[in-house]
Amino acid sequence: MSGTLLLQSALAGLTNGFVYALVGLGIAVIFRGTRIINAMQGEFALVGGMAAYLVLDRLSFPLAFAALGGIAAGGMLGWLTDLLLVRPTRRRGGTEESFLLLTLGIAFAISAGVLFIFGRDSRLLPGIGGETSQIFFDAAIRTHALWLIAISSLVMLLLWLFYHRTHIGLSMMAASIDEDGAASIGIDVPRMRTLTFLLGGLVGGLAGVLVSPLITIHYEMGLLLTLKGFAAAILGGLSNPFGAVVGGVTLGLVESLAVLSVSSGYKDVIAMTILILIMIVLPNGMLGKRARKGG
Amino acid sequence: MKQFESEVPSSLPASRLRSVRYRMWGVVAVLFALWAVAPGFASRSVIDMLVFSGLYTIAGLGVAFLLGQCGIVSLAQSVFYGIGAYSTAYCTTHYGWPAPAGFAIGVAISAAIALAVGWPVLRLSGYFLALATLALAIIGQVLFTEWDWLTGGTLGIGGIPHLNLFGFVLNSPQRFYYLVWPVAALLLLLHRNLLRSRTGFAMRAMRDAPAAAAVLGVDNHLLKVKVFVLSAVLGALAGSLFAHYVSFVSVDSFGVDRAINFLLLAVLGGAKTVLGTVLGALFITIMPRLLSRFGDIHAVLFAGCLIAAVIFLPEGFGGALGRMAQRLRARQART
Numbered sequence A: 001m002s003g004t005l006l007l008q009s010a011l012a013g014l015t016n017g018f019v020y021a022l023v024g025l026g027i028a029v030i031f032r033g034t035r036i037i038n039a040m041q042g043e044f045a046l047v048g049g050m051a052a053y054l055v056l057d058r059l060s061f062p063l064a065f066a067a068l069g070g071i072a073a074g075g076m077l078g079w080l081t082d083l084l085l086v087r088p089t090r091r092r093g094g095t096e097e098s099f100l101l102l103t104l105g106i107a108f109a110i111s112a113g114v115l116f117i118f119g120r121d122s123r124l125l126p127g128i129g130g131e132t133s134q135i136f137f138d139a140a141i142r143t144h145a146l147w148l149i150a151i152s153s154l155v156m157l158l159l160w161l162f163y164h165r166t167h168i169g170l171s172m173m174a175a176s177i178d179e180d181g182a183a184s185i186g187i188d189v190p191r192m193r194t195l196t197f198l199l200g201g202l203v204g205g206l207a208g209v210l211v212s213p214l215i216t217i218h219y220e221m222g223l224l225l226t227l228k229g230f231a232a233a234i235l236g237g238l239s240n241p242f243g244a245v246v247g248g249v250t251l252g253l254v255e256s257l258a259v260l261s262v263s264s265g266y267k268d269v270i271a272m273t274i275l276i277l278i279m280i281v282l283p284n285g286m287l288g289k290r291a292r293k294g295g
Numbered sequence B: 001m002k003q004f005e006s007e008v009p010s011s012l013p014a015s016r017l018r019s020v021r022y023r024m025w026g027v028v029a030v031l032f033a034l035w036a037v038a039p040g041f042a043s044r045s046v047i048d049m050l051v052f053s054g055l056y057t058i059a060g061l062g063v064a065f066l067l068g069q070c071g072i073v074s075l076a077q078s079v080f081y082g083i084g085a086y087s088t089a090y091c092t093t094h095y096g097w098p099a100p101a102g103f104a105i106g107v108a109i110s111a112a113i114a115l116a117v118g119w120p121v122l123r124l125s126g127y128f129l130a131l132a133t134l135a136l137a138i139i140g141q142v143l144f145t146e147w148d149w150l151t152g153g154t155l156g157i158g159g160i161p162h163l164n165l166f167g168f169v170l171n172s173p174q175r176f177y178y179l180v181w182p183v184a185a186l187l188l189l190l191h192r193n194l195l196r197s198r199t200g201f202a203m204r205a206m207r208d209a210p211a212a213a214a215v216l217g218v219d220n221h222l223l224k225v226k227v228f229v230l231s232a233v234l235g236a237l238a239g240s241l242f243a244h245y246v247s248f249v250s251v252d253s254f255g256v257d258r259a260i261n262f263l264l265l266a267v268l269g270g271a272k273t274v275l276g277t278v279l280g281a282l283f284i285t286i287m288p289r290l291l292s293r294f295g296d297i298h299a300v301l302f303a304g305c306l307i308a309a310v311i312f313l314p315e316g317f318g319g320a321l322g323r324m325a326q327r328l329r330a331r332q333a334r335t
Helices: A003-034 A041-057 A063-091 A096-118 A143-165 A167-177 A179-184 A189-211 A221-236 A243-261 A264-281 B014-041 B044-070 B077-095 B099-121 B126-146 B173-195 B198-208 B210-215 B220-246 B256-269 B274-312 B316-334
Strands: A133-136 A139-142
Touching (some): A003 A041, A003 A139, A003 A189, A041 A189, A096 A221, A143 A189, A179 A189, B044 B198, B044 B274, B099 B126, B173 B274
Antiparallel strands (some): A133 A139
């Protein structure tokens, strides 16, 4: 195994890792705000990517507008999901399972809807910096992948600041940690939950916009993205804001090294085995210190 | 606690109780008659659909059992369904062994895997456990594709012989229909008996108050593993039957979507009631076909039905029916 090959696959793993991290970040945001595991996070990305593609292709707006459109579409979807579906379920006394199934059902509906409206075609967005690549010691990485890593890191930092330094972010955390306590000091708990879904949707839409120059937009892309994102979030620890990145990058690197040493067909087997092992051995994730959340 | 309530309100006078009970038996008799004569007038495709409902009832029973009695969300049933089907396919076509060998090997492998995997995984709970089983389903799907020397990969295995019961070859949907439903009914009956046994009470105690159950001497973890193995065996059984029925198996039948279907079946039917599983199985086989007349949008409509069912029928069809029956009885008692 030559050094270049190793470096090349490490770069590919890093890129994939940040993709998983972005999806996992959205899952962690929604979990921390509402205690719901959102099985439609990948669908936020699908809708975000699709919306960006439509703005770019049908309206031929510049890429920046398309990206904004995609992010907005993700946020809108998150907002509507909470308002129209999650709230009624909660009012009827939804349990952990019912929320999981609800989001799974919505994920199916969206995936089927995209298939119905747009068909089976795969679509690609142009990346930032076009098709150009950067060379590190003979190994190439897409310029867009570097942007993806930079933007996701920035988003992570902004989210940390949002949750620790802004009034509304702190209120959202309070609403999730102690519902009654938050309500008694005047926090509108249902509204905070809706905002959480909006935020999760925005992050998901961003993930879609950033991912679709690397992975094609396809009606079936959601479920696997959700799972890998979830694996990333769990790996790093759901309660830690930086957990998703650590988890995502670990997952991506292990996956691409596994492809090198075993066979590309077993990539998902290895990723899923790691997920199961980590849940059993390190239930708090690699960065988690506090009591485990989620099961 | 709802599950410890008696069947009928105690305020009901004995005569009324009897009439209610007679009426219930009447309904059962009518349903049975309908079931028995259905192949006589229904078209082949309808019977085919009902055969699949029967198969899904058996596999879904395992999932419903885990969900309703132990509170475990399992998305791994497609793996055991696949193991059953591939065992039958491989043993009958590759070695030419008789059908019971395929059933036995499928059940044995499934039980062994469920035991080996369930032991560590069932220490998890809640979302973690659900996701762990989903991860298993993905691993299963990939391995079914990759191990093509065993499973035929995407090309599948064809030419699986039809079941032969004492010289009577079950080679048509109508004939298979009369095998699969009695098997399903028998399993439902066994399931009901298990629920009313000591073990059944232990399960419900574990679901509702794990700590209290442990104090009373229930080994929660061991019980969960046992139920998981039982559920895997049901999955393998349904898978073997499926392989004999369609005589061709390929990896498409054992994907994650199938696992999700089994879970939906359990949730829609209402995992806490025995008959709910049948209703759920009928729903997930009949509804897509009914909706398909609206054209390509049927998948969206089906997903919409699911969402509506999760929101409006949190206890599934079985739970809703049970509540309706209770309300009827209460009204009769009042008049």
